[in-house]
Each structure stands twice: as C-alpha cells, then as structure tokens.
Amino acid sequence: MMERNTMQPLARFEKLYSNDRHLWRLIFLIIVWMIFIAITRFSRFYSLLNFQTMAAQFPEFGLMSLGVMLCMITGGIDLSVVGIANLTSILMAYLLIQMTNASGMIPAYAIPLVFVLAVGIGAALGIFNGILVSKFHIPPILATMGSGELFTGICLALTKGNAVSKFSRTYARTINNRIFDLIPVQLVIFIVMAILIWFLLSRTVFGTKLYMLGTSATAAKFSGLKTDRLLIKTYMLSGVCAALGGMIMLANYNSARADYGTVYTLQCVLIVVLGGVNPVGGKGKISGVVLAIILLRMLETGLNRFPTISSYYISLIWGGVLILIMVLNYFTENTPRFRKKIAR
C-alpha cells in the first residue's frame, strides 16, 4: 500500500512518526488490539452499548490519571488521588443523605451544589499536598503517600469501614444518564477536564512554566519562577481531578467507601508512564495519556469477552505492556538523562 504512494507523503509520514514515536506506538497497539478483537469477537465487542459502557467506566480513573500526569510533568507524583477521591465522595454522600427527603428525592440544586463543593474539597486537599511539597520540601512521593494514607484514614474513621449509601438514587441516575441518549455524562465530565488541562498545558504560560519546572527546578528558580506557587497550583489541580473522579465513582457504585478504587493509585501511575510522561519530569503530552487510558480500558474490556481467560491475566498484561514500552523507548530514544551524565 505504501509503495503506491509518492515519496513525499511517505517522508512526511516519517517525520510525523519520528516527532511523536510514543504516540504512534500507542495508536498502533490500539489498532492491533481492535483488529484482533474484530477477528475473534466482533459482535460481542463492536456494539454501541459496549462502547458506551467503556466510556462510562474509564473517566473515574481517567480523571485521576490526568492529575497524576500534571504532577509528574513537574517531576513529582501524586499517590494521594484515591484518598482524595474517596474522602470527597464520602463527605458528599453524607451531604446527599442530609438532603434526601422522606420520599427519596433531592432538590434540583443538590447535584450542582455537590459538584461545586467536591471541587472545593479536592482543591483544598490538593493545596495541602502542594504546601507539603513546596514549603516543607518533602519529596512528593512521600508527601502524597503520607497524605493519601491520612485521607484514607479519615475516611475509615468517619465510616468505620462501612459503605455510605442510602442517599437518593436521583444522583446516580443523573450521572448515569446519556446525553442525546448517546454520550454518557461521565465521558462529558472527563472531556471537559481533559480539554481544560490540554488548554492549560499547551496554550498558557502556566503550562510552559510547568514543563520548565519539570525540566530543571534549579533553572526555573533562577529564572524567577515562583516555584512554590506553581507547585501548589499543580497539586490543587490534581486534587480537583481526583475529587471529580471520586464523584463519578460515587455515581457508578451508588455508594462511597474508604477502600473503593485502591488499585487505582498504582494504575494511574502506570497509565501516565504508559502515556509517555517521563517520571523525571519535563516531558509528556495529554494526548498520550488519553490514548493510554483508552488502550487499557479496551484491553480489559476486550479480554473480558474471552470467558476462558482468567481476568487476573489483565494485571500481567498491564505490567508486561508497561515494561515493553519502556524497553522500546530505551532502544529507540536512548537518551535517559543519567546515561548522558555518565558518558560526559
């Protein structure tokens, strides 16, 4: 097929490819997987309902991954996303219980109010992380690990480990709605947040500063960036993303609990790295992370269509894909920083 084309588009394609090898590799993997599923399990995978279900499922960890991505671009990490999500959803569940009247209904303003409050709580918890990282100079991995444990602990202390439910079903029903009977509300929330972050990263000074901070914190400081405020803002955004993820979990499970989504902590890191974000900082695009989210959701859902294969193989495949992609990067790019350092 390629030979029939003229040379020019091929060269252009090559340029496009080499600019963004990582992205193309993810797209390639998605296409291969889709073709494989099309051959083996076409009717069970390619239905509107299946895609709608997937689109309703991935935003909960997708949103958290976006937050982790922001932190990782600055060279940090956020391991407290699940703690923030659960704490927010538990507090909001209590609020919803308070607002639910005897006939099981909630007032019309309840859902917007709950979302606004959730964003506020997420931002506050994120600022807490940001202060620990910037003002107290605690390494991000420890600060967020500790705060994540603390938030989960508060959840446990509040709920004694039980699920909080028995609030009006209207909430879950509203979020599980489909706009025009087609697009799940969860997906809309995710897209809005993704576009907002894309805009921040690529079209604003804030984004440029973020990449600069991640590339070299010292250089950023000496060029006059207010690194402390920048970090606090980053972790605040991550907190907001996590809180929204928690609100979607609240709708998807129709209850809140301290140990919901505990696997998401490491899963988010996995997704972000898979999406091509350098854990050292300074590199990474939101398009890669979104592709990684989609790839993982498709892998998992696709694998579920094979009842003979234990669903536990998913974690094997995830780990395998993660290491495979990292090794591929090693061979193609071959410029991790410390290698340069040693060579010098």
Add this chain to the structure above:
Amino acid sequence: MEMKTQTLLKKLSRRNEPYIFLVLLALCLLIEVRSGQFFSSNNLVDIASALIVPGLFAIGAFMVIVSGGIDVSFPALASLSVYATTKYLLDTNYQGGVWVAIVIALAIGAVLGAFNGLFIGYFKLPALIVTLGSSSVFKGIMQGALNSKQLTTIPVGMREWGTSSLFIAKNPVSGLTSRMPVASLAFVIVLALVFLMLRYTMFGRGIYAIGGSEASAHRAGFGVVKTKFIMYIMVGMIASLAGVIRVCMMQQAHPTNMLGMEMNIIAGVVLGGTAITGGRGTLLGCMLGTLLIVIVENSLILLGVPTSWKSVFTGALIIIGTGVSAYQVIRMNSTRKIKAKIQEVV
C-alpha cells in the same frame, strides 16, 4: 571533655535516629501509662514477632532506597514465590523439613529479583516504573497462571517450623502467653549479614556510592550495573524469605494479604532517616522507623484508640516524620550558607 560531648550532641542532633528513638520512647511510655500493658513480657514478645516480616521487608526496601531506587514490588514478589513454593510442596506431598521450602522460595525470589535487576540495572529504566510493572506482572502470574486460592493447609515442615518457639513469655497479670518464633533467628541473621555487608564490603559501600551519585560511583570504579543487578537479586531473596516466614507463622498461604504492605514499609524506612534520594541512611534508623510503624499498627488498641483510626496515625506519622527530616536538611543548608558568608566577610 565538655567540647567533645557538645560536638557529639551536635552530631547527634543532625541525625535522625535520636529523634525517632525519642518519639518511639514517648509513644511506648504513653501506651504504658494509659494501659499499663505495654512493657509486659508478652506484649514485648508480640511486638518482636510482629516485627519479623516487616523488618525483613524493610531491610530489602532500605537497600534499594539507599541505592537511589525505590521498590514497590516486594510484596507481590514475596507472595508469588511463597505461593508457588507452598503449592509445589503440597502437590508433591512433601513431608520433609522447612529447609527445602526456604531454598525453593529463595531460588524463585532470586529469579524474580533478577527480573527487576535486569530492567533497572541493564536497561537503566526508572526503578519506580519497573517495580510497578513487575509487581503487576507477578500478581498476574500468581492469580492468572497459577490460579491462586487460599491454601488452608501448608506442608508439615513449614507448619512445624512456624509453630516452634524459642521461648514463651507469660503475662503474670492477664495470664496471656506469647511465643517467640524460631523464625526470629532468621531475621536476626539476615539483619547481621546485611549490616556487615553494607559496612565492610566493597559491594555494600558501592550501594551507598551509587545512591550518592551514580556518575561519581562509575568514575570511582564501581560496577554500577552489576552492583544494582546483584542487589535486586538479594532483595528478591530477602523478600521471599519474609514471605515464607509469614506463611509459616500464619499457618496458611493467602495469596493477596501481603499486597499493599509496600507503602507502610517504605514509610518506616524513610521515617528512620533514610534519604529517599539515596546515598544516606543507617540500618539502625531503618529498624527504629519500622518498629515505630509496627507499634502504631499493633498497639493503638492499648491506647484505647479504635483500629479504624490506624491509617490516620500512620499518615500523620509519615508526613510529620518526613517533614521534620526535610526541614533539618533545609536548616543544615542555611547554616552552611551563613558560615560561608561569615568566612567571606572575614
């Protein structure tokens, strides 16, 4: 003489161990005052035996952190190797002693550790990412390929080793008894070996050197890749030993109940003053930090704190502990700057 003690005090105040020791002492005294049960013989033995498994994990995590890496895969690694071992011995209906189990588990642990070491050492990939990936792979192999279920019976050799005790402590007031498992000897031996290795061998000093600065260690002639590779093999073996001890002590093999321990273990190591950036830290501090976490996890109930508050305390402990040591670094740097300025002026 006074000068000497003064400099000694100054030196001590810059290290983390005295602080963590004081916190530990304060917590113990608080629990003793509130419950009067802390320093009873059986409680002390209970805590010592609760320290064995986290302690072994902490030794491995400590080595990795000192080398400038981080390992989140050791619970999955230990679970996989001990599950495979137990399952194999049960299937072959093995009736002999515990040694075979330990040897098999150590061998599997070495292979799995080499898997980590290969990617971290030879491919120079970030340790956090590799161990995240490998813990996922290990879990997948255990739950998918081996189709793991809870094993309620374990081979007779492991069962006997798990129940045998060095001595039994009896509380004269409550009449409760606690036994010190023989496995604690394994912990002490590993601790001593690793201590000697880190202190007196070229390999051990190499781990510190790599953590301080990989480039400098390379220049100084340390084989960075090889040291890392061998170190991850050792960490895999130590983690597997911890896994075997845990299964023997619990008298059953549960595939998933070790998972999720990694964060608390790393927290303990860092609380003990090990720099997360690598190159600094002592095994003594690491053990004190782990002990603090173990006591918080096990003894809050003696304080009258409901167990649902456990995570709040652990989380606060991590934040405060790491905050204090991070603050110390800032203070040290600023005093250095002031001294340099004074010298400039003079």
